[in-house]
Amino acid sequence: MNAMRASGWTILPLCFAALMPMGAQSPQKSWHLDQEIQGAYPGGLQSSTKLYYRIPLSESGDVLWKTTKIDLGLANALSPAFDFLGAFVDIEPIAFFDIALTAQTQGYFRALGYGFHDMAGYQSAFDASTLEALPSKNALGYCLQAAPTLKVALGRIAASDTFTISYFSVDDGRGYFYEAEANCILAKKGVELSNQAYLLFAVREGFMLGLNDSLLRVPSSGYESHLVHAVAVFDSAIGKGMSLYFAMLTGLYVEDRYFDRQVHLAGTVGLALDL
Helix, strand or coil: HHHHHHHHHCCCCCCCHHHHHCCCCCCCEEEEEEEEEEECCCCCEEEEEEEEEEEEECCCCCCCCCCCHHHHHEEEEECCCCCEEEEEEEEECCCEEEEEEEEEEECCCCCCCEEECCCCCCCCCHHHHHHHHHEEECEEEEEEEEEEEEEEEEEEEEEEEEEEEEEEEEEECCCCCEEEECCEECCCCCEEEEEEEEEEEEEEEEEEEEEEEEEECCCCEEEEEEEEEEEEEEEEEEEEEEEEEEEEEEEEEEEECCCCCCEEEEEEEEEECCC
């Protein structure tokens, strides 16, 4: 498990909804449940759950308005290192744009040998052996996020770009800590930026291949981690109001403090239910 701790628990957000063609079916008022198991190497394991209520914003059949909606709900991300629980609202006012706003509490726990690590500063080492030697503790905090997405679909080609700004306030708010999900050092009151871009081609219904570009930046320190991936996505209905989806990402660290030029693998299996 130490190798996974060293690389953090980052799982790339696949944003399936953002990659759906603008000709998708109009949303209806309804409850939805999404359950995912995510894994990465270097990385770790994480489960993700979202329960939300969808409200359509327009009855127009025009391609720009027929998919507009608001999703309101709860989200939970659980790993051996942390548990993040919060509320979110995802607003799509027009087919090529949406914005998700999230507020969540964060709990870091040491029961399985991980825990919350205080760091001396941005330049502190956070490789596996260093983290193992550091004392750890349980800690609480919160995170506020805003994530606007631009997306487009032209025939069989779909593209999206999601920019996320995250504000953390953890522990006593003074000093620095190892942020396990993104694998970086942050101020205990600090900001983290990330960008996820996808370009996918629909080989056939429910099966897409393409590319992903993933960038993480900590503005206060200038720290960056950059990944590029080949992506395969499969999505299939398995019953009324139920679909199963898989995604595999295989790529390379273009820039990273500890994993520069190393291979990175990530995968997701998920179940989506219309309740």
